[in-house]
Amino acid sequence: MINSHPRGTNMQRICGTFLVLVLISGSTAFAAGEGPNVTAVACPMVNSSGEAVLARSGADGTIHLVFSLRKEPYYARSTDGGKTWSQPVAIVDRDSQKPGLEFDVWDMAVGKGGRVHVALGTNAWKLKLPQNEWGYFYASLAPGVKAFSKVRNINNKPSEGFSLAADEKGNVTATWMADKLYANISRDEGKTFASYVEIDASYNPCNCCTTSSTYAADGRVGILYREETDNERDMYLVLWDQSKNKSSRSRVSTTPWNINACPMTYYTVNPTKEGFVAAWPTKKSIYFARMGKQGELLSPAEIKTPGNPGMRSGIVALPSPSGSTLVAWKKENRLGWQLYDEKGEPAGEPGSAKSEGKGVAAVVDQSGNFILIR
Secondary structure, eight states: OOOOOOTTOOHHHHTOOEEEEOOEETTEEOOTTTSOOEEEEOOTTGGGTOEEEEEEEOTTSOEEEEEEETTEEEEEEESSTTSSOOOOEESSOGGGOOTTOOEEEEEEEEOGGGOEEEEEEESTTTTTOOGGGSSOEEEEEOTTOSSOOOOEESSOSSOEEEEEEEOTTSOEEEEEEESEEEEEEESSTTSOOOOOEESOTTOOBOTTSOEEEEEOTTSOEEEEEEBOGGGBOOEEEEEEETTTTEEEEEEOOOSOOBOSSOOOOOOEEEEOSSEEEEEEEETTEEEEEEEETTSOBOTTOSEEOSOOOOTTOOEEEEEOTTSOEEEEEEETTEEEEEEEOTTSOBOSOOEEEEOOSSOOEEEEOTTSOEEEEO
16 A cells, blocks of 8 residues: 555645535525535545545534545545545554555444444455455544554455444444355444354345445344345345344335346445435436335335446435435546435436546535535
8 A cells, every 4th residue: 555644734725615506496496495405525635636435424514534545545524514624534554554455445434422433345355365354344533533443354254345334322233245144243332343143144145246234213224235136136125123133124126137247336225214215226227215114115116316327336325304315426437416305306407527436425414405525
């Protein structure tokens, strides 16, 4: 890895300019006070090839951002809606940096007290390192601390499809795939993780895709994944009650996709007041749907968006308190998005902006407006 740490960078100067995009549906302008705005702000270090990977919003409204700079993962935060950013912090500690070894961020979650949890993968397989080093790596940033914890391998098993869920009680679930669906659970804010468990032996995930996970209001973990049984690449939402070690699942995609190969796709699930919202690709289109608390599809079920996905590129569906949903995607260094109202109808025309990389970083602020980091 490149040992490059841009100390003393004037982040306020770099991120001082941003673009507000007001979406219009018919004669109705979705402006402040009437509906959600969509704002696209610059990624930190954008003039030095910074690439936004993903973002999360904390309970206090802070935007937590992971971005890549010269193939190294960095973290920054913003407390003013992305107008200015903190100094970047390297996610990978120096002792973990080895010649040729590259770390990529798969997911991030914000947990108890604003602690930031990060899931990482490496190219250890490509370097032909021992197979126990092909696993799920994890680091966290405690509130008020200036550096991430030392990166550590929490499963010591060849695996991928890493996702993270964290709640305000200090629980953290690290979900991953290795022919089947597994997870490691922490009850102490990620300080320690229990040995991995298989969630359900009947689940048969598409190994080269991913997982996405979140805690629901009732404490269950929702996990979105793609099946591969009989080459029917359907999307399922798993609801996992860890206290009873019981899980159930619901099929959330309705457009069939039979393909004799892993499509290598990414997708996301997020909680809503009613249950969940998720977005995923099927064939050459991006779909989203809203689900109830038991994973059942809510009307109008699966909704086709104007999005056209790239291979292993980011897709996000974000709900606002008003019931609207923003779906965003990345393809060929362009960020695209479409806003939907509470009925699942498009609210205005699709938007797009140039944005390097494959990640999609977006959050909902405390006013219910959407912020994209390009």
